[in-house]
Amino acid sequence: MDKRYFVYLMVLLLLLIGAIIxxxxxxxxxxxxxxxxxxxxxxxxxxxxxxxxxxxxxxxVIIGVALSISGTVMQGLFRNPLADPGLLGISSGAGFAVxxxxxxxxxxxxxxxxWLPVIAAFVGSLLxxxxxxxxxxxxxxxxxxxxxxxxxxNALGGAxxxxxxxxxxxxxxRQLSLWGMGxxxxxxxxxxxxxxxxxxxxxxxxxxxxxxxxxxxxxxxxAHYLGLNVHKTQKQLLILSALLVGTAVSVSGIIGFxxxxxxxxxxxxxxxxxxxxxxxxxLSGALLLLVADTLARIMVQPAEMPVGLLTSLLGGPWFFxxxxxxxxxxRA
Amino acid sequence: MIKxxxxxxxxxxxxxxxxxxxxxxxTxxxxxxxTLIGPNGAGKSSLFKVLTGYYPSTQGECFLKGKPLxxxxxxxxxxxxxxxxxxxxxxxxxxxxxxxxLGRSPWEEPMNxxxxxxxxxxxxxxxxxxxxYAFLSGGEQQRIQLARxxxxxxxxxxxxxxxxxxxxxxxLDLYHQQQMLRLLRSLVKKxxxxxxxxxxDLNLASLWSDQIYxxxxxxxxxxxxxxDVITEEIxxxxxxxxxxxxxxxxxxxxxxxxxx
Numbered sequence: 001m002d003k004r005y006f007v008y009l010m011v012l013l014l015l016l017i018g019a020i021i022x023x024x025x026x027x028x029x030x031x032x033x034x035x036x037x038x039x040x041x042x043x044x045x046x047x048x049x050x051x052x053x054x055x056x057x058x059x060x061v062i063i064g065v066a067l068s069i070s071g072t073v074m075q076g077l078f079r080n081p082l083a084d085p086g087l088l089g090i091s092s093g094a095g096f097a098v099x100x101x102x103x104x105x106x107x108x109x110x111x112x113x114x115w116l117p118v119i120a121a122f123v124g125s126l127l128x129x130x131x132x133x134x135x136x137x138x139x140x141x142x143x144x145x146x147x148x149x150x151x152x153x154n155a156l157g158g159a160x161x162x163x164x165x166x167x168x169x170x171x172x173x174r175q176l177s178l179w180g181m182g183x184x185x186x187x188x189x190x191x192x193x194x195x196x197x198x199x200x201x202x203x204x205x206x207x208x209x210x211x212x213x214x215x216x217x218x219x220x221x222x223a224h225y226l227g228l229n230v231h232k233t234q235k236q237l238l239i240l241s242a243l244l245v246g247t248a249v250s251v252s253g254i255i256g257f258x259x260x261x262x263x264x265x266x267x268x269x270x271x272x273x274x275x276x277x278x279x280x281x282x283l284s285g286a287l288l289l290l291v292a293d294t295l296a297r298i299m300v301q302p303a304e305m306p307v308g309l310l311t312s313l314l315g316g317p318w319f320f321x322x323x324x325x326x327x328x329x330x331r332a
Numbered sequence: 333m334i335k336x337x338x339x340x341x342x343x344x345x346x347x348x349x350x351x352x353x354x355x356x357x358x359t360x361x362x363x364x365x366x367t368l369i370g371p372n373g374a375g376k377s378s379l380f381k382v383l384t385g386y387y388p389s390t391q392g393e394c395f396l397k398g399k400p401l402x403x404x405x406x407x408x409x410x411x412x413x414x415x416x417x418x419x420x421x422x423x424x425x426x427x428x429x430x431x432x433x434l435g436r437s438p439w440e441e442p443m444n445x446x447x448x449x450x451x452x453x454x455x456x457x458x459x460x461x462x463x464x465y466a467f468l469s470g471g472e473q474q475r476i477q478l479a480r481x482x483x484x485x486x487x488x489x490x491x492x493x494x495x496x497x498x499x500x501x502x503x504l505d506l507y508h509q510q511q512m513l514r515l516l517r518s519l520v521k522k523x524x525x526x527x528x529x530x531x532x533d534l535n536l537a538s539l540w541s542d543q544i545y546x547x548x549x550x551x552x553x554x555x556x557x558x559x560d561v562i563t564e565e566i567x568x569x570x571x572x573x574x575x576x577x578x579x580x581x582x583x584x585x586x587x588x589x590x591x592x
Contacts, residue, residue, distance in 0.1 A: 272426055
């Protein structure tokens with residue numbers, strides 16, 4: 001592997017550590033580092049650390065990793081630089097399932113109520129991913145039909161969530177709309193643990209699929225001739241990426257475009273070898289979401305902007321540029 | 333040297349209720365260069381996909397070294413047979429060298445640099461390796477794909493196994509057609525390699541093949557040595573084209589000429 005890329009990765013890692021330290025220092029209340037380790041329930045600073053700032057930073061980093069890795073995997077899987085969980089409607093599918101889980105009354109044991117949104121989101125994202133993948137094979141991976149399918153699913157998902165909010169009671173509606181805006185304000189530790197338990201192993205497992213993702217770029221037939229069990233690999237990757245999207249959506253709502261912007265930017269810098277592209281995407285996804293979330297926290301103080309708005313603001317123009325680039329490439 | 337075979341026995345293939353192949357039997361022996369010819373839609377590419385294990389046959393069976401193809405582990409099979417398709421489109425930009433190196437992925441042990449350099453040299457890919465694959469011409473891409481397929485089969489002592497090429501010369505200029513076929517010929521003679529290709533250019537088939545199989549509507553209608561198959565009677569019958577065959581004086585190979 002190119003030594004230069006290794007240096008770039010280290011730079012990204014240092015930037016991320018810097019951003020974590022920076023984000024920890026930024027906020028309405030200035031917190032001293034010493035109070036972080038002062039485990040005294042009376043210390044208000046320590047409580048802010050533990051209950052607000054630390055979980056938030058952790059969540060931004062881990063959701064950033066999940067969304068960018070899922071984008072990288074989907075692009076590799078669909079062999080298409082425009083594949084993104086948001087654009088293809090996979091996040092919508094997860095969102096719809098979470099909305100159903102929130103609104104439809106179900107009597108469940110307590111520990112399950114905590115897991116319910118995550119499980120629902122996983123099932124929702126998996127179903128949409130499989131649907132889209134089948135349709136993609138049917139349309140021979142045609143780019144525009146793929147995006148049109150995404151638009152249709154997004155519209156359906158939006159309408160369905162709309163209907164659910166209409167039938168929901170006041171408390172459910174509040175829950176639904178807070179979650180729907182896409183924010184990282186969710187700071188309950190049990191939920192954060194669930195997120196970590198699901199995302200970290202999945203991301204590590206995906207790293208072991210790097211070479212298989214490289215082989216898939218040759219096309220199904222050539223990958224098969226090189227000894228890859230193509231359909232098994234595709235299925236496993238679909239499940240892994242749906243798990244990432246589902247977990248991210250259930251915790252933080254729909255944060256758009258990260259899965260599109262990050263992998264494509266990293267492709268420009270690191271090339272398209274997944275062995276290096278995956279860790280690069282993970283680091284820079286964490287970095288970008290953390291910076292965006294910190295900006296969202298401080299830009300309109302004392303209120304707070306939904307971070308999903310910021311990432312979309314950034315991702316929209318990039319998406320536009322990508323489409324133009326694809327058109328030029330096809331013409332050339 | 334033991335010469336192993338890949339043997340397709342009474343292969344039938346049905347796809348979407350269409351009979352694509354009907355009772356085809358074919359033997360590919362190491363040390364031979366075998367060519368499939370036939371009119372458009374004869375089932376050449378489908379036969380390829382059955383022989384390489386991509387399509388399971390509806391009836392009949394392929395045996396590689398005596399063992400049914402579907403019983404081979406995918407990785408082990410990939411060390412025995414490599415395939416070069418007509419065209420491979422790669423969506424993301426990768427260097428030609430990256431593509432060639434992917435050919436080594438069935439092998440656990442690290443790539444032998446000497447083998448890599450040697451294969452790149454004999455396939456005349458040296459000036460291409462650092463270029464972006466997507467920006468190479470069709471012919472250049474074919475040379476890269478040949479290097480990728482060869483490196484997949486290369487062992488310490490040389491390439492071994494079955495190499496399938498679907499119209500490998502379709503985008504090549506005269507010089508590179510000759511170079512590629514001469515290379516394949518010499519590899520087949522020197523090592524325990526069997527080459528099986530689909531060719532549309534019957535004169536290339538005539539000059540370089542050991543065996544020719546003529547396919548029509550999913551059946552083998554003629555097979556044997558070059559002089560057995562490349563005859564006016566057979567070609568006119570199955571291609572329906574108006575043609576003459578002349579004997580090349582120096583090389584004693586039949587030469588197909590279309591009548592103007």
